[in-house]
Every structure is written in structure tokens, then in C-alpha cells.
Amino acid sequence: MTEPRHRPAGTPVAFFDVDETLLATKTLLDFWDFWAASGAWPVPGRLPDLRARVAAGEDRDTLNREYYRRFAGVPVATLRSAARRWYEAHRRGPRAFVTAAVEAVDGHRRRGHEVVLVSGSLRPLLEAVAEDFGAAEVRCAEQEVTAGGLLTGEVDRSMIGQAKGDAVAAVVHGRGVRAEDCWAYGDHVSDLAMLRAVGHPVVVGGSPLLVAEARRAGWTVLGGHTGPRRAASHADRPVMASENGR
Structure with missing residues (x-):
């Protein structure tokens, strides 16, 4: 587990969702395809199609928990290795990232x-992203692990909706x-609790419902264009939510 690297108390924090905010993909779905094709661990047959269920709008918390149960019995070290391989491949893609969010991080x-980073995705994958972007900490669903290092398939709490707002509040309190x-x-829209928990909410790309809420509340809205990761330049102009009057 990545240990938080704290700056002095009172240092402002920028919280980032990951899927389709920072990375231009749904990481859990793409990683599952990678995992199933990798042969790293036997995959049960006749599993329901995840993408179809997500597209059909099934309850996110239910789908999230069912997803993690697919890894029951897998050594956490095996999952960690596969997650890092997936991310190393993903990050080299020509449309791997949401450009505005990358610039905001920088x-x-x-x-x-x-x-x-605040995300419902896998901690091993998120830690790879955090290292790449210099993030201080990851808040996510925590997978249960046996004393022998095997995943039980259960998580403590899905990092969706209000859980994200609670995670932000905990970090804010802990950092002073x-x-x-x-x-x-x-x-x-599942990011609303997180966005409402801070003074400078920013919508990146965004679903129509979230963009409508942002416009009603006067929040900053950034474009959702995708592209490769480029090296950060000190000459780049910082992205500031305060430029929208906040």
C-alpha cells in the first residue's frame, strides 16, 4: 500500500476521480479484458457481460461488488503485477488520458x-497511476486479503457516490x-458528493446531467478531449477553477 506523502498542514488538496476524468477509459472494464486474456489466473466461464450491464445502467454498487468477487482466491501479488502491466500498456496509448485533467494535475x-486520487477502481492499478502522476494518496475500495495473501473477493465499501464525499472529508480533516x-x-453524477465537498468543484467532460448541475451551480467545466501523456512543462499555464469566479 502506498504511504501518504504529506505536505505541511493546510496545504490545499486537489482530488481527482480517475475513470474518464484522468484516464480516458473505464479502468475496471478494460483491466478485466486484459486479465481474462492474460492467462494470469483461471477465469470462470459464463460470466455476465460487464460492459452490457454497465451500459444498461444497473446499480453501480452492486456491479462493483460483483466485479471484485471475480478475483476471489487470487493472490494479491498476482493482481498487483497484472494491474501494473495493464497500466504500462495503457499509458502508451495515443488517446490514453483526458488532456485537461492531466494539465490540471500538473x-x-x-x-x-x-x-x-478518489476512485472505485483497483488499488494496485490506482497506485500505478498515483506514482506516474506524483499523487500523494489513493482513496478507493479496499479489497479484503487473507493472512496468506489471497483476495476474498469482498471489499470494505464501494467507492461510489457518498463514499467519495466521505473520503474527501476524511482527507481534508486529516490534513488540517x-x-x-x-x-x-x-x-x-456519482462524483457529485465529492464535488460538493470542496470549494472548487470542476467537471471534466461530464455527463449531461453533471454538466447541467455545474452550469446551475457556477462550477468550472473543462473539455473531455483525449490524448497521450506529455511531459509537464513549467511554462504551462495552470488550470484554476477559481477562474470561473470561485
Whole structure:
């Protein structure tokens, strides 16, 4: 588990959702395809199609828990290795990232802010992303592991909806920073609790419902264009939610 690297108390924090906010993909679905094809571990047959169920709008918490149960009995070290291989392949893609969010991360880091990832995705995968972007911490669903290092298939709490808002509040309290001095970036209505928990909410791309809420509330909305990761430049202009009057 990645240990938090804290800056002085009161340092503003920028919270980022990951799927389709920072990475231009649904990581759990893409990783499952990679995992099933990799042969790293036997995959049960006749599993329901995840993408079809997501597209049909099934309850996210239910789908999330069913997803994690697919890894019951897998050594956590095997999952960690596969997750890092997936990310190394993904990050080289020509449309792997949401450009505006990448620029926002770079801008916050230049200004000395902490970056924290808040996502329902796999911790091993998120830790690879955190290392790549210099994020201080990851808040996500925690998979249960036996004393022998095997995944049970259960998680403590799905990091969806209000759980994201609670995670943001916990980090804000633990760091001794004011919520109104912090940022949050998300793309989906399930990110609303996280966005409302800070003083500078930013919608990236975004579903029509979330964009409508952002416009009603006067939040910043950034484009959802995708592209490769480029090296951060100190000449780049930081992305600031405060430019929208906040």
C-alpha cells in the first residue's frame, strides 16, 4: 500500500476521480479484458457481460461488488503485477488520458498542492497511476486479503457516490486544510458528493446531467478531449477553477 506523502498542514488538496476524468477509459472494464486474456489466473466461464450491464445502467454498487468477487482466491501479488502491466500498456496509448485533467494535475503540483486520487477502481492499478502522476494518496475500495495473501473477493465499501464525499472529508480533516481551499475533479453524477465537498468543484467532460448541475451551480467545466501523456512543462499555464469566479 502506498504511504501518504504529506505536505505541511493546510496545504490545499486537489482530488481527482480517475475513470474518464484522468484516464480516458473505464479502468475496471478494460483491466478485466486484459486479465481474462492474460492467462494470469483461471477465469470462470459464463460470466455476465460487464460492459452490457454497465451500459444498461444497473446499480453501480452492486456491479462493483460483483466485479471484485471475480478475483476471489487470487493472490494479491498476482493482481498487483497484472494491474501494473495493464497500466504500462495503457499509458502508451495515443488517446490514453483526458488532456485537461492531466494539465490540471500538473498545474496543481507546480503550485505545491497535494493530489489525491478518489476512485472505485483497483488499488494496485490506482497506485500505478498515483506514482506516474506524483499523487500523494489513493482513496478507493479496499479489497479484503487473507493472512496468506489471497483476495476474498469482498471489499470494505464501494467507492461510489457518498463514499467519495466521505473520503474527501476524511482527507481534508486529516490534513488540517479548509475544504473551501480544495479542488475536486469528476465526470459523472456519482462524483457529485465529492464535488460538493470542496470549494472548487470542476467537471471534466461530464455527463449531461453533471454538466447541467455545474452550469446551475457556477462550477468550472473543462473539455473531455483525449490524448497521450506529455511531459509537464513549467511554462504551462495552470488550470484554476477559481477562474470561473470561485
